[in-house]
Amino acid sequence: xxxxxxxxxxxxxxxxxxxxxxxxxxxxxxxxxxxxxxxxxxxxxxxxxxxxxxxxxxxxxxxxxxxxxxxxxxxxxxxxxxxxxxxxxxxxxxxxxxxxxxxxxxxxxxxxxxxxxxxxxxxxxxxxxxxxxxxxxxxxxxxxxxxxxxxxxxxxxxxxxxxxxxxxxxxxxxxxxxxxxxxxxxxxxxxxxxxxxxxxxxxxxxxxxxxxxxxxxxxxxxx
DNA sequence: AACAGCGACAACCGCCATTGC
DNA sequence: GGCAATGGCGGTTGTCGCTGT
Numbered sequence: 220x221x222x223x224x225x226x227x228x229x230x231x232x233x234x235x236x237x238x239x240x241x242x243x244x245x246x247x248x249x250x251x252x253x254x255x256x257x258x259x260x261x262x263x264x265x266x267x268x269x270x271x272x273x274x275x276x277x278x279x280x281x282x283x284x285x286x287x288x289x290x291x292x293x294x295x296x297x298x299x300x301x302x303x304x305x306x307x308x309x310x311x312x313x314x315x316x317x318x319x320x321x322x323x324x325x326x327x328x329x330x331x332x333x334x335x336x337x338x339x340x341x342x343x344x345x346x347x348x349x350x351x352x353x354x355x356x357x358x359x360x361x362x363x364x365x366x367x368x369x370x371x372x373x374x375x376x377x378x379x380x381x382x383x384x385x386x387x388x389x390x391x392x393x394x395x396x397x398x399x400x401x402x403x404x405x406x407x408x409x410x411x412x413x414x415x416x417x418x419x420x421x422x423x424x425x426x427x428x429x430x431x432x433x434x435x436x437x438x439x440x441x442x
Numbered sequence: 443a444a445c446a447g448c449g450a451c452a453a454c455c456g457c458c459a460t461t462g463c
Numbered sequence: 464g465g466c467a468a469t470g471g472c473g474g475t476t477g478t479c480g481c482t483g484t
Contacts, residue, residue: 234452235452254469255469269455269470269471270453272470274452277451277453306473308472319471320473323473324451325450327475328449331448
């Protein structure tokens with residue numbers, strides 16, 4: 220919780236706290252996913268509207284999938300990137316539950332590794348799997364053996380460390396259960412796995428677990 | 443056990459587009 | 464139509480945890 224005295228000062232930066240997340244979720248419920256600037260002010264979060272929006276879109280939004288991209292998603296990203304280039308938000312729209320940030324991060328990591336592999340292999344054989352010209356200072360997709368880069372997929376499914384607490388999906392399911400929220404409809408089109416969100420209890424085992432229903436029950440001033 | 447390297451992810455920044463007045 | 468406010472997007476950076484040496 221931000222001390223009132225600090226609210227008028229510079230907006231806070233850095234990682235979001237659990238408390239801030241709760242506060243943001245609460246106020247997004249009140250205001251909807253608009254007017255981030257106002258929401259940021261009214262909520263008492265000492266954050267910029269932009270920061271709030273980003274946090275919501277990339278982390279708190281219901282229906283977000285967590286964990287690694289599936290092989291299907293990887294291939295889709297590669298295909299779409301070949302088609303559209305770095306239009307991450309556009310690509311993200313074709314992958315329900317994934318954010319542009321996530322895809323961007325994936326691509327960056329993926330391409331960096333690929334570039335490294337290519338550097339190594341080009342030392343040995345110049346005719347190896349190189350593709351078309353450079354992009355992002357690295358290279359453009361479209362050629363061949365992209366997604367299935369061995370270690371890339373190996374961790375699939377292992378990452379689901381949901382077990383330790385509430386996931387955003389659980390929270391939203393309970394929120395939605397209490398009110399028919401039509402704005403969540405897109406979520407129903409997919410079968411999202413539980414979200415291994417890091418925020419609800421991945422911390423110390425001993426730390427307080429938040430009950431989403433208690434969140435609903437809390438009056439605003441409790442934040 | 444300590445350290446370095448690397449991957450994954452969260453978050454910020456700056457620019458551009460859109461919207462409202 | 465011009466301008467300011469706000470939102471969206473892409474690029475970049477920082478941090479943390481895991482793994483190999």
